[in-house]
Amino acid sequence: MGLLIIDESRCKKDSLCVRECPMAIIKLKDGDGFPEIAPGSEAVCNDCGHCVAICPHDALDHARVPKERSPLIDKDLEITGDQAVQFLRSRRSVRFFKDQAVEREKLQRLIEIARYAPTGGNRQLVEWVVFTDRDQIKGIAEHTVTWMRKVLEKAPQSVPPYFPLIVGAWDMGYDSVTWSAPVLLLASAPREVNTGLVDLTLALSYLELAAPKFGLGTCWAGVVCGAMQGSASVREAMGLPEGHPHYYPMMLGYSKPKYVRLPERKAPKITWR
Numbered sequence: 514m515g516l517l518i519i520d521e522s523r524c525k526k527d528s529l530c531v532r533e534c535p536m537a538i539i540k541l542k543d544g545d546g547f548p549e550i551a552p553g554s555e556a557v558c559n560d561c562g563h564c565v566a567i568c569p570h571d572a573l574d575h576a577r578v579p580k581e582r583s584p585l586i587d588k589d590l591e592i593t594g595d596q597a598v599q600f601l602r603s604r605r606s607v608r609f610f611k612d613q614a615v616e617r618e619k620l621q622r623l624i625e626i627a628r629y630a631p632t633g634g635n636r637q638l639v640e641w642v643v644f645t646d647r648d649q650i651k652g653i654a655e656h657t658v659t660w661m662r663k664v665l666e667k668a669p670q671s672v673p674p675y676f677p678l679i680v681g682a683w684d685m686g687y688d689s690v691t692w693s694a695p696v697l698l699l700a701s702a703p704r705e706v707n708t709g710l711v712d713l714t715l716a717l718s719y720l721e722l723a724a725p726k727f728g729l730g731t732c733w734a735g736v737v738c739g740a741m742q743g744s745a746s747v748r749e750a751m752g753l754p755e756g757h758p759h760y761y762p763m764m765l766g767y768s769k770p771k772y773v774r775l776p777e778r779k780a781p782k783i784t785w786r
């Protein structure tokens with residue numbers, strides 16, 4: 514069986530799938546027949562599912578992007594422009610978390626949502642490491658502070674101004690590295706994916722945007738990421754998969770703060786040409 518499965522009783526031969534295919538490998542057989550992937554071109558298909566998404570006649574199925582797992586768009590769930598703007602603007606970095614574990618099913622659900630973020634060439638090779646053990650997360654924060662101390666000692670002029678603040682806070686028993694988050698996520702991608710950092714950043718962004726709908730808050734863990742770049746022991750503590758040069762960690766937990774305004778940002782700098 515080929516990749517495309519056409520229900521000939523439903524297909525209108527309207528060429529929507531032909532025009533939509535980004536790889537231009539779908540043709541109407543003999544010019545006016547039913548759609549098919551041109552012989553010898555199946556290996557080129559990147560499983561983007563645009564052909565499944567566009568057919569309005571329920572006539573096209575794809576062996577690797579099956580219709581039954583590609584639900585119809587529910588018009589009742591569409592949001593207005595104002596709703597979209599508020600949804601996007603109300604995303605916040607959360608640094609205060611309830612002392613409450615996050616259920617594995619919720620974490621699984623969020624990661625499942627994050628996989629719908631676009632990936633270069635639809636390669637979908639972002640991988641996840643999930644820490645839910647507080648001692649382990651504290652250990653990672655401690656390794657990070659140890660690395661910061663070393664950098665501060667060696668090259669105090671070269672470090673960002675927040676380094677001494679974070680180390681000082683740590684010494685007073687305050688964790689501003691991982692913000693005592695109950696969950697630390699690491700998204701990573703293998704070397705062969707040249708869009709790896711973009712792919713995993715988009716996946717984390719999707720996850721971050723979805724999290725509040727589950728009562729959860731997130732914060733990008735840039736300090737930990739810097740420590741991973743500078744310290745093999747932090748990379749090891751983070752369980753970075755072998756051969757994954759692209760990565761970013763993120764903190765997560767049940768949010769404590771409740772925000773009431775959407776803070777302003779700088780005006781965009783745009784060059785119109």
Ligand SMILES: Cc1cc2nc3c(=O)[nH]c(=O)nc-3n(C[C@H](O)[C@H](O)[C@H](O)COP(=O)(O)O)c2cc1C
Binds near residue numbers: 607608733734
């Ligand atoms: C790539 C990246 C790294 C970040 N790293 C940290 C971090 O290590 N610690 C932290 O408290 N906040 C971190 N943040 C959060 C930013 O400080 C925050 O996004 C910014 O102040 C704007 O606030 P908002 O996210 O609530 O809009 C990071 C954000 C990004 C995008």
